[in-house]
Amino acid sequence: MRTRLIAxxxxxxxAATLSACSSGNAEAGGTTTIDVWLMxxxxxxxxxxEFEKSFEAEHPDIDAKIQIQEWDGIGEKVxxxxxxxxxxDVIEIGNSQMSQxxxxxxxxxxxxxVDDLGGEDWIAGLADPAVWDxxxxxxxxxxxxxxxxxxxxxxxxxxxxxxxxxxxxxxxxATSTLNSGDVQGIYLPGQSWHALAGFxxxxxxxxxxQDDGSWMGALDTPEAMAGMEFYSQLQALGHGPKDSDVASPxxxxxxxxxxxxxxxxxxxxxxxxxxxxxxxxxxLGFFPxxxxxxDKPGAVYVGGSELAIPAASDSSDAAYEFVKALTGEKWxxxxxxxxxxVPNKAxxxxxxxxxxxxxxxxxxxxxxxxxxxxxxGWAAVEAQNIIHxxxxxxxxxGDLAGEAxxxxxxxxxxxxxxx
Amino acid sequence: xxxxxxxxxxxxxxxxxxxxxxxxxxxxxxARLPRTRRNLWPYALIAPxxxxxxxxxxxxxxxxxxxxxxxxxxxxxxxxxxxxxGLENYRxxxxxxxxxxxxxxxxxxMACNVVLIMILSTLVAMMITRLKKFGRTMVLSxxxxxxxxxxxxxxxxxxxxFNSEFGVVNWMLTSFGFEQFDRFxxxxxxxxxxxxxxxxxxxxxxxxxAITLYSALTTVPVELHESARLDGAGAxxxxxxxxxxxxRPIFMLVVCLEVIWTFKAFVQIWVITQGGPGDATTLxxxxxxxxxxxxxxxxxxxxASIVTVLIxxxxxxxxxxxxxxxxxxx
Numbered sequence: 001m002r003t004r005l006i007a008x009x010x011x012x013x014x015a016a017t018l019s020a021c022s023s024g025n026a027e028a029g030g031t032t033t034i035d036v037w038l039m040x041x042x043x044x045x046x047x048x049x050e051f052e053k054s055f056e057a058e059h060p061d062i063d064a065k066i067q068i069q070e071w072d073g074i075g076e077k078v079x080x081x082x083x084x085x086x087x088x089d090v091i092e093i094g095n096s097q098m099s100q101x102x103x104x105x106x107x108x109x110x111x112x113x114v115d116d117l118g119g120e121d122w123i124a125g126l127a128d129p130a131v132w133d134x135x136x137x138x139x140x141x142x143x144x145x146x147x148x149x150x151x152x153x154x155x156x157x158x159x160x161x162x163x164x165x166x167x168x169x170x171x172x173x174a175t176s177t178l179n180s181g182d183v184q185g186i187y188l189p190g191q192s193w194h195a196l197a198g199f200x201x202x203x204x205x206x207x208x209x210q211d212d213g214s215w216m217g218a219l220d221t222p223e224a225m226a227g228m229e230f231y232s233q234l235q236a237l238g239h240g241p242k243d244s245d246v247a248s249p250x251x252x253x254x255x256x257x258x259x260x261x262x263x264x265x266x267x268x269x270x271x272x273x274x275x276x277x278x279x280x281x282x283x284l285g286f287f288p289x290x291x292x293x294x295d296k297p298g299a300v301y302v303g304g305s306e307l308a309i310p311a312a313s314d315s316s317d318a319a320y321e322f323v324k325a326l327t328g329e330k331w332x333x334x335x336x337x338x339x340x341x342v343p344n345k346a347x348x349x350x351x352x353x354x355x356x357x358x359x360x361x362x363x364x365x366x367x368x369x370x371x372x373x374x375x376x377g378w379a380a381v382e383a384q385n386i387i388h389x390x391x392x393x394x395x396x397x398g399d400l401a402g403e404a405x406x407x408x409x410x411x412x413x414x415x416x417x418x419x
Numbered sequence: 420x421x422x423x424x425x426x427x428x429x430x431x432x433x434x435x436x437x438x439x440x441x442x443x444x445x446x447x448x449x450a451r452l453p454r455t456r457r458n459l460w461p462y463a464l465i466a467p468x469x470x471x472x473x474x475x476x477x478x479x480x481x482x483x484x485x486x487x488x489x490x491x492x493x494x495x496x497x498x499x500x501x502x503x504x505g506l507e508n509y510r511x512x513x514x515x516x517x518x519x520x521x522x523x524x525x526x527x528x529m530a531c532n533v534v535l536i537m538i539l540s541t542l543v544a545m546m547i548t549r550l551k552k553f554g555r556t557m558v559l560s561x562x563x564x565x566x567x568x569x570x571x572x573x574x575x576x577x578x579x580x581f582n583s584e585f586g587v588v589n590w591m592l593t594s595f596g597f598e599q600f601d602r603f604x605x606x607x608x609x610x611x612x613x614x615x616x617x618x619x620x621x622x623x624x625x626x627x628x629a630i631t632l633y634s635a636l637t638t639v640p641v642e643l644h645e646s647a648r649l650d651g652a653g654a655x656x657x658x659x660x661x662x663x664x665x666x667r668p669i670f671m672l673v674v675c676l677e678v679i680w681t682f683k684a685f686v687q688i689w690v691i692t693q694g695g696p697g698d699a700t701t702l703x704x705x706x707x708x709x710x711x712x713x714x715x716x717x718x719x720x721x722x723a724s725i726v727t728v729l730i731x732x733x734x735x736x737x738x739x740x741x742x743x744x745x746x747x748x749x
Contacts, residue, residue, distance in 0.1 A: 076712060082497045100715065106497035190604075241584035243604035249585065376493075376715075383713030389696040392607040410697075417714045 032318040033063045034089040037081075040070050041268070042092055042142070042305060047338050055325050062318045075379070082106035087310035089319035093138060095129045095304050100376040102132035108309040108316055111136045117324060121345040125302030125371040138306030139327050140344035142335055144266045145300040145365040146194060147357065149273070152285045154183055154261040162287050166294040168202075168230065175237045178261040184238035187260040188231075190395045191245040191388040194301045195264045195289075200227030201299035201370045202292055207387070208373045208411050215375055217411030219390060220404040228394055228404070235395060242395040245388065252276060264289065266303070267340055267357025286360035291368065302369035304342070342366070377415030386410045480728065487721035496717060508722040517698065518706070518723070525682060525702040528617065532681040535621045537674060540628035545658075547633045559630070566626035574690040577619045581605040609699025612692050616700055619687050624680065628673050635669035636662070668745040675738035679731055703727045 043051070048066055055064055067088070069077065075097060081087045082101065093101060101107055114136050119127065122140045130138030155162055160174045179185025188195065200206065205223030208215045218224055235242070238260070240251075252269050254260055256276035263269070270284045289298035307327060309319045325331060332343040336351040340358040342365045343351055349366055352358035372378055381387070390407035394400055487508050489501040512518050543562070547555055580587050583604040592600035605611045639662055647661050663670070685704040688694065694701035694709060701709070703723060711720025 079493065079496065079715075100493060104493045104497050106493075239584065241582070241604070242602070243583050243607045380714040384709060385693060385695050389607075392604060392696065396604050396607050406697075414714065417710075417716060 030061050031063055032061060032315045033065060034313075034315050034318045034322060036064055036066045036090040036319075036322060037069050037088045037092060038066055039074070039092045039094075039305060040068055042068075042339075043335070044338060047335065051326065051331060051334075055322065058325070059318075059321055062321060064322055075383075082310055082312075085312060087312050089309060089313040089315050090322055091308050091310060092141060092305045093308050095126055095143075095302070095306060096372050096382065097379055098129040098138055098306050098308075099132065099374050100379050101308065102130055102137040103376045106311055107137040108311050108313065109135045109137060110139065110309065110320070113139075113320065113324075117327060118345065121347050123302065123342070123344060123346055123366065123369065125365070125369045126304050126306060126344060129371055129374050130306050130308070131374075138308040139323050141305040141307045141327055142332075142339070142341040142344060143302050143304030143365055143369070144268070144341050145302050145361055145369060146198070146264050147267055147286050147288055147360040147364060148262050149255070149265055149267065149270050149357075150262045150285050150287070151255070151258070151260065151280070152283050154178060155285070158183075158261075162285055165287060165290055168290050168292055168298070171290045172233065172237075175234065175262065179237040182259050184240075184260045186234060186238045186262040186264075187240050187251055187254050188235045188238060188264060189240040189244050189246055189251060190235060190242035190392050192240075192264060193245075193387040193391060194303070196227060196231050196387070196391060197301045197370070197372070198289055198299045199230045200224045201368075203227045203230075206373070207381070208375075208378075208415060210373070210375070215373060215377060215412065215415040217408030217415075219387075219411065220401065220408040225400055225404050228391070228400065231391070232395055243392045256280065267355075267361050270357060286357045288360050288363040297364045297368050299368045299370055300364040302342075302365050302371055304344075373415070375415060377417065380414040380417060381411050384410075384414055386414060483721040483724055486717055487725050489718055491718040491721070493715040493717075496715075504718075508718045509726075512719060512722050512726070520698065521701055521703055521706045522726075524698075528613070528684070528702055529678060529682045531617050532620050532624070532684075533674060533677045535617070536624045536628050536677050536681075537670075539621065540625045540632055540673075541670075543625065543629040544632035544636055545662075547629070548636050559633075562626035562629055565622065566630075568623070570623065570686045571690055573623060574619060574687045577615065577687075578606075578691050581615055583607075606692055607696055609696055612696060612700050616684075616688055616691065619691075620681055620684055623687075624677060628677060631669060631673055632666060635666040639665045668741065671741045672738065672745070675734055675741060678734050679738075682731060682734070683727065 038048075048068075052064055052066060056062065069092075071094075074094070078091060078093065078097075078101065081091065082104065083106070111134075117139060119136070123143060126140035126143055127136075130136055130140070150162055152162075155178070158174075158178050160177060165171050165174055175185035177185075197207065200219075200223065203223040203226045205221050205225075205227055206218045207224075209218045210216075219228070246263075246265065250272070251263050251265065252272035253276050255263050255273045258277065258280065267286055270286070273284060274281050289300060291298040307323045309316050309323065313319055326335075327344055329345075329348065332345065332348055333351040335341060336343040336348065336358065337355070340352065340355055340361075342358070342362050343349065346366050349362050352362055372382075386407055390403055393403045393407075486501070488503055488505060489495070490504045490507075491501045495501040543558070547558055550558060579585070581589075583589060583602050583606075586605075588605070589600050589603055592603075605615060643661050643665075644657060647657050652660065683704050684702065685708070688700055688702060688705050689708070692700045694705040704727065707720045707723040707727065709720075710716045710723060
């Protein structure tokens with residue numbers, strides 16, 4: 001305790017004298033300060049406080065400073081941080097954006113630590129994007145994927161048992177029954193491309209395939225087009241705008257109106273629905289997105305985050321201790337049960353068994369989880385809204401084959417641009 | 420970056436240069452100052468502006484030019500050590516068919532905007548001269564209010580107005596009996612999105628042009644109009660032979676400025692369509708940002724920006740010529 005006090009005091013003194021230099025990596029008297037960027041909603045305030053306290057008690061020589069970053073515009077922020085001489089020591093990175101950073105040379109190679117972290121058990125949708133050229137640059141942190149959130153009152157009124165919906169055919173039947181009068185069977189905006197991704201994978205298709213090292217758009221394959229056809233069929237069973245995504249307007253606000261029977265979203269969205277309309281408290285249920293047959297849930301896009309250490313960090317050992325603690329079993333269980341996320345290892349799936357939303361999510365995520373193409377060029381496809389435009393074009397009466405061909409060409413161009 | 424923000428300094432340029440107090444004028448007070456101090460003062464006063472301009476404009480411009488000559492991707496941004504590749508990036512750019520489509524589209528966008536802005540603002544300006552005090556105050560206040568609206572706020576409002584499901588435009592058209600506009604997705608159609616962006620930019624640009632032209636119109640002597648009318652000139656003839664020649668210098672200045680401003684329109688497009696659907700609203704600035712920030716090709720983005728700067732410099736030369744000619748005339 002005494003040494004810690006002295007260390008703290010000298011660190012403070014040093015910080016005071018060096019306050020003009022905003023570097024957080026002051027090493028004084030054995031205390032290392034590390035700056036950590038976590039994303040909005042990745043941890044709650046209570047979780048953060050609890051973790052920080054416990055971590056610093058176990059590692060008295062490390063002072064972890066956690067900053068919460070917003071998702072909006074994070075790409076440019078991370079690029080700028082990696083390019084600077086004084087980056088944060090740990091950064092949380094979304095898994096679909098991971099690949100370009102892994103390839104950039106800006107992150108620390110942690111391949112030799114994978115065994116120490118129990119990496120053989122990591123869920124694939126998180127582990128794969130962090131690997132570039134056979135080396136691992138990020139540690140899986142948590143995952144989340146889409147489920148169907150439904151309004152139990154509307155389901156009861158229509159006499160439908162959500163438990164029984166275990167195939168696409170039954171799902172379409174139930175949604176058609178619900179979709180009458182003022183009630184929308186499902187509110188599915190035209191550009192919810194993460195939902196489309198699942199339908200395409202169910203058919204055995206993909207957004208893009210790799211051939212001889214270069215990527216080719218694959219929306220024009222019969223499988224991918226069948227996925228889009230199913231999307232159109234489902235989308236028509238409600239009034240989702242054909243030209244917008246889930247965020248504008250927020251689909252949770254629409255569901256809060258009370259006339260929407262279902263939305264496709266991660267379970268956390270139920271909280272936003274209830275926040276917008278407290279009357280729906282306790283009236284929202286969850287089920288995994290149904291697959292083509294009852295023996296397998298629908299394929300889902302596994303979204304999530306990795307923790308990475310910038311190569312330029314001057315406290316990478318302390319940073320590694322932080323990453324190891326937060327991605328270890330104890331705090332993963334805690335994170336899964338308090339935040340409702342899928343933990344980073346399949347063996348920890350039981351941590352969320354009690355939470356109905358997280359349980360529905362874990363079924364899809366662990367049994368049929370997928371990720372977007374693992375390539376630095378994928379970020380450009382997302383940034384240029386290629387799939388958004390394709391979906392709207394098809395839904396508003398465009399020729400499916402022609403639009404699919406066009407979008408595939410654009411994906412090919414965008415993905416091979418950044419080589 | 421935004422069209423509206425850059426407009427303020429221009430008012431000074433429109434003012435007759437003769438009315439600007441000059442530092443070199445010989446006033447008795449200044450003559451009493453010691454010679455060296457008198458000579459240094461102007462430089463000292465202008466230094467902050469020069470330093471600011473150099474830091475915010477010249478340095479980024481030079482840096483962009485250097486990057487456009489290098490192989491500069493994400494890895495080079497993070498690790499440094501970019502290699503010089505000469506004009507390779509420009510070669511890549513010029514051999515890309517998409518780039519030329521974007522250039523042509525940018526010119527089309529600029530031409531449509533400038534023509535509409537100039538016609539509308541001239542009409543509005545002439546209308547204001549005919550109004551009585553109350554009407555004039557109302558119109559001028561509305562113009563200033565529209566002008567004062569932040570670009571992003573206006574763009575967001577337009578986006579909502581044309582929303583397919585909840586937009587007021589579709590609601591209005593449908594209630595007038597145009598059933599085909601029920602849930603019509605405006606931003607899913609390239610041409611429609613292009614036209615909506617033109618509407619927005621014109622709406623945002625007319626106030627400045629109209630107010631400037633109105634102030635030019637107030638300098639046209641009433642007697643000229645009266646005598647021309649006595650000679651039997653009609654309205655069009657009056658405009659063409661009397662009014663326009665007098666406001667022509669200001670008119671041409673406004674044209675030059677609008678060319679520059681609409682050519683580099685970015686914020687509105689980025690907020691509403693981000694260049695989509697497809698490439699339908701991808702103009703040069705949007706293209707440069709897409710290349711640099713979404714494809715991490717900072718080198719090609721920089722090259723596209725430099726090309727934009729070169730094109731606009733051409734317009735700037737015309738602008739300066741016009742400005743100097745105007746000074747000579749006065």
